[in-house]
Amino acid sequence: MHIITLDGETDFDGWRKAARLMALNEVKPEDVTWTVRDGEPELFAASATDELPDVPQGTFNVPSKFVELAKAAILHRNPERFALLYRLLWRLRGHHDLLNIATDADVAEIIAMARAVHRDEHKMHAFVRFREVGREHKAHFVAWFEPEHHIVELAAPFFARRFADMPWSILTPDVCAHWDGHEIAITQGVAKSEAPTEDRLEETWRSYYAAIFNPARLKVKAMQTEMPRKYWRNLPEASLIKPLIADAARTTSTMIESEASEPHKPQKQEPAQDPSLQDLSMARKPAHDSIAALREEAANCRACPLWKDATQTVFGEGPQSATVMLVGEQPGDKEDLAGHPFVGPAGQMLDRALEEAGIDRAKVYVTNAVKHFKFVPRGKIRLHQKPNTPEIRACRQWYERELAAIEPELVVALGATAAQSVLGKATPINRNRGHLIEHDGVKVLVTVHPSYLLRLPDADARAREYARFVDDLKLAAGWLRRAHAA
Ligand code: URA
Secondary structure, X not given: OEEEEEOOOOOHHHHHHHHHHXXXXXXXXXXXXXXXXXXXXXXXXXXXXOOXXXXXXXXXXXXXXXXXXXXXXXXXXXXXXXXXXXXXXXXXXXXXXXXXXXXXXXXXXXXXXXXXXXXXXXXXXXXXXXXXXXXXXXXXXXXXXXXXXXXXXXXXXXXXXXXXXXXXXXXXXXXXXXEOOXXXXXXXXXXXXXXXXXXXXXXXXXXXXXXXXXXXXXXXXXXXXXOOHHHHXXXXXXXXXXXXXXXXXXXXXXXXXXXXXXXXXXXXXOOOOOOOOHHHHHOOXXXXXXXXXHHHHHOOOOOOHHHHOOOOOOOOEOOOOOOEEEEEOOOOHHHHHHOOOOOOHXXXXXXXXXXXXXXXXXXXXXXXXXXXXXXXXXXXXXXXXXXOHHHHHHHHHXXXXXXXXXXXXXXEEEOHHHHHHHHOOOOOHHXXXXXXXXXXXXXXXEEOOHHHHHHOOOHHHHHHHHHHHHHHHHHHHXXXXXXXXX
C-alpha cells in the first residue's frame, strides 16, 4: 500500500506529481491511500512516493478536459476525490475517450464535483459582504464566508479585480484571503468570532436591497435556490427577506382579489379597448424548453471573458408564454448586483415607456444580448463598457435558446447591440426603426436603448426622443393587437 500525503486540501500540483509517478510505476488505484498533511499522524509523514523510482523519460498524455475537470474537482470537500481522480487517470491511459461516456460512474462523479465547485465559487462571488473596520486609522474591509468547498483561492482573484482599490480580507474556517492592493495572500482559517459583525455599510446594503426588491417578480422558491438559506446569516439584507416576502404576499393577494372579477378571454376574442398585452400572452401555447434550465446552465457560462469580473450571469426573465421578447444590451451595475435585467435607471425608464405604450412588463420576456456586465473600475465606480462583437457573438447562443424556448411573435431590440445580436449583423437604428422587420420567421422591431434617452443632455431632445421611443413601442403593441384580432 502506498500512502500519499498532499501538502493541503487544494494541492493539485502535489497530486499531479504523485499520480504521474505512481501511474508510470504501474501502481494500481486500489493500492493507494491519499491523505492531506494537516492534522495527520507523524507516522505517515515520511511515506509518500519516496520508495518509488522516478521515471523521468516515462510519459503519457491525458485529455486537457481531464486536467480542467481535475483542477476543479480537487477543490471539492469529498475526501474521496483524490482517489477518484487517480482512478480516472489510470483508466484514461487505456481509454482516451472515457470522459465522453457520461453514464460511467467515475465520469459522472468528477463532472458533478466540478460543477458543485463552480456553483460554490459563483455563490461566493455573489454573497460575500465586506464590513469596514479600523476606520480611524486606515480602512480595511473584512468579510466572513463559509464556503461549501475549498474555493477561496479560486474565488479570490475575482475580488482583487472587483475591489482593486480597497484592502480587504475574506475570512473563512478553511483559509483566509487578503488583498493589499498588490497581491493576494492566503493564511490559515479562523473562527467566526474573529469576523466583525456590524458597521455602517450594513444599512447601505439593506436599503439598496429593499430598493431593488420587486414584489411583482417575486418567486420565493427560485429566490431560495439562488440565495440558499445557509448564506442568509452572513448577509446584512437577510433580515429584510422575510418581511419583504410577507409584504409581497399581501400585495399579490390584493392584486388577485381585484383581478378576480375579470373573466379570462378566449384566444380569438376581440381585442379589448385597453391595449395591454396581458390577454395576448394568455393565448400562447406552452413552449418546449425550460427557461429555468437555461438560466441554470448560463450561470456557469465561460464563453467569453466577461464572467470573470461580473458578479453573476443576468439571465432573461418573464413568462415563458410571452408573445413579446425585449432585448437590451447587457446588465448594468445594478442588474449585475441584483441578478435581474433592467432594474436600474434604464429599467425604470423602460417600465414607464412600456406602461405608456400599453404594454404590461409582467407579461413580457425581458433579456439582454450579453448576459454579463462589462465595465472598467474607476475608484469605487464601475463604468459601463459597450460589449464588442466577439462578446456579442459568444453570448448569442443564449439569445437563440431563449428565443426557441419562448417562441415570441415579436422581438423588440433596444439599441445597436441588441439589434446586432437579434438580426445577426450591425444594423443602424435610425434607418431601421418605425417598421417591423421579418427575420427568420419572427417579427423584429428595432428602437433606441432607454439609456440613450437618459444620456441626452438637452431636456427638449430628451422629451422628443422619449415620445419617439413610446411611439415605437406602441407600434409593437398595435401590431400584436391586430395580429390577434385577425
Ligand atoms: N441596460 C441593458 O441593456 N440591460 C439591462 O438589463 C440594464 C441596462
